[in-house]
Amino acid sequence: MDPTDPAGAPPVPGELGAPDDVAHPKRIKTFVRRAGRTTTGQAKAFETLGPRFLQPYTGERLDLEATFGRTAPTVLEIGFGMGEATAHIANVKPDTDFLCCEVHEPGVGALLKRIGEQGQTNIRIVQHDAVDVLDHMLADDSLAGVHIFFPDPWHKKRHSKRRLIQPPLVRKLALHLKAGGYIHCATDWQPYARQMLEVLSAETLLANTATGADGYAAKPDYRPLTKFENRGIKLGHGVWDLVFTRRAAEAA
Template sequence: MGDSLQFRPVNTENNASPTDLPAVDAPASETAAQAPAHVAHPKTIKSYVKRAGRTTTGQAKAFEDLGPKFLLKYAPQPLDAQAAFGREGKLILEIGFGMGEATAHIARVRPDDNFLCCEVHEPGVGALLKRIGEQELANIRILQHDAVEVIDHMLPEGCLDGIHIFFPDPWHKKKHNKRRLIQSPFVAKLVSRLKPGGYLHCATDWQPYAEQMLEVLSAEAQLANTATDAGLAGYAPKPDYRPLTKFENRGLRLGHGVWDLVFQRVAA
């Protein structure tokens, strides 16, 4: 696997698990392109699918009223973050924000940081724009585009202060594990965009995926685990800035665990 692989997560914040959804052209997040029957492994993986979803009237109005200010156009050239946000500030990339509940909360409690958020799900983008308007948030910009292309072509090495990946699709079945977002080649790509001291924060409610995340992140030489409490077995306490979403609360009521992993890029 290398830079030709394209990955996208799905944030299942307000949706049922999409593990077995086929690759169809309707709004949402992560999947892999289906190879023809005679091809064992496709050369390129497009790891998101646009799943069915309807944009509400309120979301459509948010697109119209707020889109011109808060939606950035994808362009294969380095992003001028200061120009995009109209100010200086730490730059945090979020990959896959679902309906934007956690994103809006974090932006509100961290007003000095700038949040660059990638999502292809149109109702989710509309929902976050609506939250931006309702909560008068000024520190979010949205790219409705494949995050891998954004990373490859818009984010130079060492430009990010943090990366958030919350509840990406766990691809429960073993034969589908190869479609998971958190794999070594993609993590290496992310780490190269982090400044020394920058952090990568992942969260999942699927224990086998948490274990894979811990293994992959621990194997990356330029990352150090911030979880020092041996009793947590390498997982971090939930940072105060990350809220419990409706999806997460529902899972906790059903007895599901949630695992946070926070790693920091070491100095070169």
């Protein structure tokens, strides 16, 4: 999901990014197939660290305590790009476990490499579509949070329905949150920020944490400024954070 990733691979019919003459996919996937080479260091990280930190997609319910070897709040991250923000957040929140979904192999390799360099133990990676992970591997009321940072904005108006943040997925995410759990989205594309705000606000299971009149949250301290984001800020581009929490059952 990181916008700095190369996107040169031709889209596969039926997936996000398929040409306009291809039927619209039946469901929105959480990824786009991207081109990119795995470096020697990333390949070595797959070999040496993959057995410990890669969680295979099994289609069966995941025991989070057994997976991480402890009892701790679990945050699901959808699309971590090259893993820069993921590794940073895992460092500043060592008491939280992070289950991270990404299909871009160089990105997975890059995060594995960071894990090895920083000695992190609270990250596991599922190299698979997050929708399947939600549907088959995670129970309702099991997550402390969800992170979705800079998903593909699909700039063209005719492609806006391909954006990840849509009512069906938001409902699914909300059902997987524990009461008080949160969804944190961030984007640097204002039309998408407005759509995110509209969709998240319409979900009755969620409450907006923003205190400002515009509905957007201040950037939480745990989310770092990426190189891409810093470049954008220097050029005068905006970044919008949205943080919504799961209401208690009686308030939903």
